[in-house]
Amino acid sequence: MRNTMPKTVALLAGSALLAAGTAHADRSEWPTNFTVGTASQGGTYFVYGSGWANFIAEELDVSGGGEVTGGPTQNLALVHSGDMAFGLTTMGPASDAIKGESPLAPGLVMDNVCALFPMYETPFSIAALSSSGIESISDIPDGARIGFGPAASTSDTYFPAMLETLGVNFDRRNGGWSDLGGQLQDGLLDVVAFAAGIPIPAVSQLEVQTDVNIIEFTEEELATVLDAFPVAEFTIPASTYTTLEEDARAVSMWNFAIAGCDLPEDFIYEVTKATMENNDRMRDVHRSAETSIPENIVHNTVLPFHPGAARWYEENGYDISDDMIK
DSSP states (O other), X not given: OOOOOOSSOOOOOOOXXXXXXXXXXXXXXXXXXXXXXXXOTTSHHHHHHHHHHHHHHHHHTOEEEEEOOSOHHHHXXXXXXXXXXXXXXXXXXXXXXXXXXXXXXXTOOOOSEEEEEEEEEEEEEEEEEGGGTOOSGGGSOTTEEEEOOSTTSHHHHHHHHHHHHTTOOEEEEOOOHHHHHHHHHTTSOSEEEEESOSSOHHHHHHHHHSOEEEEOOOXXXXXXXXXXXXXXXXXXXXXXXXXXXXXXXXXXXXEEEEEETTSOHHHHHHHHHHHHTOHHHHHXXXXXXXXXXXXXXXXXXXXOBOHHHHHHHHHTTOOOOGGGBO
């Protein structure tokens, strides 16, 4: 059996008590540990993924934790290769990966990646310091220094192309969200273009320390981006940030948790069961998990579901077509 523990040390968690329903499961084929590929510190993926890993470790009495990675695109490669058991990704990079079009491994069809459960929609949002005078996308000056998150992340893959389509000329920068937030505050960046679940921790932290503008799409800009990219219309509620006085227009892409397709079916069944039957615990991990519910499996039209996950969904009345099960 392949080793599911990555090169770095995972956060360990465990419990002497097994979750209900797992005490009599055949655990002989289960991995002895697991790691969840997240993204950079300061982003929602890291908070969500690390919290979910610790929850599953406690529920199933298997050592596990989250690990910092380059984000959705790299997570697909790490899960496919078996370097990580689980990861978090978005539908755009997932579609590229299974077609052999991942920028990290052109020509490699990543067919050992299976869907587990829906997480949340990732809004694409833009922030600038109020002192910059940038209040709209059209206000972004030529040559603006824009931070797009970790290289090859969902944000870095799609947001530059979106802004280019809208006529923005910029100097592209990469880094973790916390680092980019600090650079924005220090005047080293003009804009940060985020693709992350809301509220974005780095933005919330900025709001505590300085005045921030959350920049929305105009109706015309929204229509242009919806026509050109695999995204959906999204509204950032005013309650998300203290800066917002009313809802803001944005676009979004769905996120799903993924697993190696060769992981034991019983193990993945119990992982799915624990996650889908404890949404209150998941919301404690991150409030964006309010949409981590089985009804939202319909938003995955790209990756096959792991047989263990599909078994739980079908037992609980959620239909998955045969061609969407590995």
